[in-house]
Every structure is written in structure tokens, then in C-alpha cells.
Amino acid sequence: MQMLHIRGAAMRLEWLEDILAVAETGSFQEAAERRRLTQSAFSRRVQHIEEQIGVDLFDRSRKPVQLLPTTAEQRDQIAKLANDLRQLVADLRRGARMASNRIAIASQHALTTSLTPLILKHIDARLHDTYVRLRSANLDECFALLLSRQVDIAIVYRLPGEDHPISDRFVETATIGSDRLVPVFDASATDGLNARFAAGELPYIAFPSEVFLGQVLERLILPKVRNLSRPIPKAETALTLAALELAVVGVGVAWVPHSLARARIADGTLADLSATLPTYQLEVTAVRLFGSPWPVANSVWSEIVALAGQEQGAAG
Known part of the structure; x- marks a missing residue:
């Protein structure tokens, strides 16, 4: 479990995110939904956090729930620590992929069970030693994973004539098929x-x-x-x-x-x-951030672009 040590207490990333979820929603119920937990399970986890830290974090007597003043003073620090830890984990994972023939790909749910396996079959046939970690997600989650560099490539649908939600100044896109x-x-x-x-x-x-x-x-x-x-x-x-x-x-x-x-x-x-x-x-598209620094990601991208060219040639 990822964690940071803060003032003698081991703060897990999930704890920081739990605290921020309550602070941002003002509701244990909405925070529980955001964290994909039942309200009772989420309340128990918050109580566990407070027991481990040794202080109360929230004013439960008020509706909506509010941070206690001492917690509110540390909200920016909590958010920074959570972001720093997420970035650290992403950097470590990226470093591990750079040191091996591993690549992470996000695929929109509908594509994961239809066209994406064919794309991965093509990659495997050309790059035998490449290990692909496939993550299935909805469209917004695919782009979030890409922007946070948790994945190297996203395979997603796009409507003809429309742009992806990320500016083309930051990403390059290959239309793989239709x-x-x-x-x-x-x-x-x-x-x-x-x-x-x-x-x-x-x-x-x-x-x-x-x-x-x-x-x-x-x-x-x-x-x-x-x-x-x-x-x-x-x-x-x-x-x-x-x-x-x-x-x-x-x-x-x-x-x-x-x-x-x-x-x-x-x-x-x-x-x-x-x-x-x-x-x-x-349209079925592959998207990646500009400036991929390691060879395996570039090799996989080249194969996807080549596949896109084959599809377009067949269509022509």
C-alpha cells in the first residue's frame, strides 16, 4: 500500500483521498459514492483514519459535514501530498516500464471486448517480447489515465469530424479503423x-x-x-x-x-x-501524449500507426 510518513503517522494515499473526498463533497454519502464504498464502510474507514492519526478531522454536527479548523488549515497540504504521491507512483511505474518491455494501454469498455484484442494480437505478432497491461475504462477515465501517465496509449472511439477532449497540442492521434x-x-x-x-x-x-x-x-x-x-x-x-x-x-x-x-x-x-x-x-482511434521517452512505447505506437495505414489502404 502506498504511504507517506507525516508527523509520525503513516498516511496512506487512500486516506488522503478519503479526507479530500469529504472536504470536496461536504457529505459522507457522496464521498462514499466517489470512493466506491457503502456509506457505512466509508464511515468506518474515516473513523479508522482518525483513530490512527489520533485526532478528529470532521465536524459531524454540521450539515453539510465540514472540516474541523485544524484539518481545514492543512487541506492544501493534504491535496499536495496526495498529488505528490500519485505522481511518485506514476513515475515509479513509468520507470519500471522503461526498464522492461512493458507498456500500459487503456481501452474504452466497448472496444476492450471487440476490436482492442485484435489490435493487441497485431502488436504481439510483430513485437513478441512486449508485455501489455490492458486497462478497461470509460472514455473520460481513459483520458485521465493517459494524462496522469498511468497508461502510454488510449484506444477510444471518436465521432467523425469532432476532436478529442484533449487539445492536439498535447496528444497525437491515429485513426485505426471505423x-x-x-x-x-x-x-x-x-x-x-x-x-x-x-x-x-x-x-x-x-x-x-x-x-x-x-x-x-x-x-x-x-x-x-x-x-x-x-x-x-x-x-x-x-x-x-x-x-x-x-x-x-x-x-x-x-x-x-x-x-x-x-x-x-x-x-x-x-x-x-x-x-x-x-x-x-x-472512428476507432489511438491516442498518446507527445514525447514518449522509451523505445517500447514508440515501437508499439509505430505498429498501431502501421495498422491504421493498412486499414485505410483496405478501405480505399
Whole structure:
């Protein structure tokens, strides 16, 4: 466990982040959600921190929860220590990768289970001794991992004609290929779906508005659907694989990348409704920060760029 020694107490990074989460949210419940813990587990952990340090940190008598004055005075120092420790860990990991043939890649969830394995297969075939650590995350998390240098390359979707959220002054991007967001549904239940569609409603699987596919659905798909029928959300999930399975059992129409649904469409489990409902083109891109200092990262990037060139040549 990463830790720093402060005034005789061993301060773990997770403790610092717990304290900051409460300070920034003003709520144990919201802080617990941010730290991916139940409120009771988070409260116990905060109590444990206070017992280990030997002082109370929060004024629990006030709503929202506030830092005690002595804690508030040290808030900037706590934030600095947390940032310094995160950077230290990132530097150590980067140094370890530089000393070996290791590379870390972040992949958007939907790509992790479809196209990214093919990209890694290509890399493995050309660079036999390279060890890849693959991290699956949503789009924002992929870029956060890239910016904090916890990964060397991110493989993510992008809408044609739009930029990534990081300025191209800091990153370089290679378009590896393309995919398409397609509407799919249980092939054995399309008669019932058609009847509901004819009656003026379309059950569908929603994505949260803060995730990439949720934004695409809200901005570019549903406005077109509303010209045809009334879309009715039947379930919501941030996991594309879960949306796919919900479509398989007939809960609602799911818009998922074709690369993810291809096998289920081919074996007749899913019906591709693209002839009736709107679809949208997606670009598959690889992104890295400028100035990668070690050979293995540059070699992997060169292979990805070469793969992108092959895809473009095949398309031409």
C-alpha cells in the first residue's frame, strides 16, 4: 500500500483521498459514492483514519459535514501530498516500464471486448517480447489515465469530424479503423417490437448521459427516433455488454457498436434494425501524449500507426 510518513503517522494515499473526498463533497454519502464504498464502510474507514492519526478531522454536527479548523488549515497540504504521491507512483511505474518491455494501454469498455484484442494480437505478432497491461475504462477515465501517465496509449472511439477532449497540442492521434453504432433486438421477438413500433412507441436501453455512448444516443440517435416513434427507456446501464444482453432477452432496442454485436447478428440471436432505425458512424482511434521517452512505447505506437495505414489502404 502506498504511504507517506507525516508527523509520525503513516498516511496512506487512500486516506488522503478519503479526507479530500469529504472536504470536496461536504457529505459522507457522496464521498462514499466517489470512493466506491457503502456509506457505512466509508464511515468506518474515516473513523479508522482518525483513530490512527489520533485526532478528529470532521465536524459531524454540521450539515453539510465540514472540516474541523485544524484539518481545514492543512487541506492544501493534504491535496499536495496526495498529488505528490500519485505522481511518485506514476513515475515509479513509468520507470519500471522503461526498464522492461512493458507498456500500459487503456481501452474504452466497448472496444476492450471487440476490436482492442485484435489490435493487441497485431502488436504481439510483430513485437513478441512486449508485455501489455490492458486497462478497461470509460472514455473520460481513459483520458485521465493517459494524462496522469498511468497508461502510454488510449484506444477510444471518436465521432467523425469532432476532436478529442484533449487539445492536439498535447496528444497525437491515429485513426485505426471505423465502427458503427447499430440498433439491435431479440430476433425471436421482432413481431412484438414491430407491433409496439406501429402503435407509436419504441422501448430502448439507455446509457447514462455522462458516458460517451449516452451522449451519442441523446444528441444524434434519439432526435431521429422521435421522428419515427416515441422512445421509451426500459433500462439504463453504462456497460455496453450489459446493453447487448438486455437486447438479447428483449427488454428493449440497444444501440451498440457493430463490432460487439456482429457475432450475435450472424448467428441469428439478434436482429439488426438499421434498415428502419438510425445508426451512427464511429472512428476507432489511438491516442498518446507527445514525447514518449522509451523505445517500447514508440515501437508499439509505430505498429498501431502501421495498422491504421493498412486499414485505410483496405478501405480505399
